[in-house]
Amino acid sequence: SQKIEQNSEALNIQEGKTATLTCNYTNYSPAYLQWYRQDPGRGPVFLLLIRENEKEKRKERLKVTFDTTLKQSLFHITASQPADSATYLCALDEGSGNTGKLIFGQGTTLQVKP
C-alpha cells in the first residue's frame, strides 16, 4: 500500500531564508499531490495541489515540485517569516486519483526564528 514519508525532525531556519521540506512516497505515482499547513489545535489548511504532469507550481512565496522518477515532492517557502512556523503535511489520494481517501504524511514542523 502507498506510504508517505516526511522528515519527522523539526526544521529550524532563520527568518528570510528559504525553507525546503521533503515528501517521499513509496509506491505508484499518484495523479496529484497536495500540501497542507496545520497549526497547533487547528485543522489542516490546503495550500497547493500539483498534478503528475506538472513539474512545478507556485503560489506567492510557496513553490512545490513533483518528481515522479524520484517519487518525491519538495515544498519551498522563500523569504520565510516567523508566521510561517507550523507543521506542513503532504497528502495524496490513495487510489487512482479520485477516491477522496487522502493519505497524509506525519508532517514536518517548521520553526522560523526572527
Added chain:
Amino acid sequence: NAGVMQNPRHLVRRRGQEARLRCSPMKGHSHVYWYRQLPEEGLKFMVYLQKENIIDESGMPKERFSAEFPKEGPSILRIQQVVRGDSAAYFCASSPFEVAAKNIQYFGAGTRLSVL
C-alpha cells in the same frame, strides 16, 4: 462564508460511554470525510460519505464506530462504549460535488476527545 463547523471542540467521556461528534460541511459541499489524528501520529482516513450514502468506510474500525450524513443536518461520527485508545483529535473535511474540485478537502477545527 462559514467553513467546516465541528462541535463540540472538546469532549470528555468516561470509558463505556458514547461519543457523538458533529460536522457541518461548507455550504454547497456534498462530500464529507472523517479523519483521526492520534498524538504524535499523522491524520488517518476513517470514512467518506455523501448525503445519505457511505462511499468508503475502509478506515473505520468495524466495531463501535459508525458514521452518517443524513439528507438534513450535520454528519455524525458515533463511537459507542469508548475506550482510552479512542482519545484523539477527530477532524471532518468537506469538498464540493464537482469531480475536478473534490480532490481538495477543507477541514474543520476538529473535536478533541478525551476518554477518562
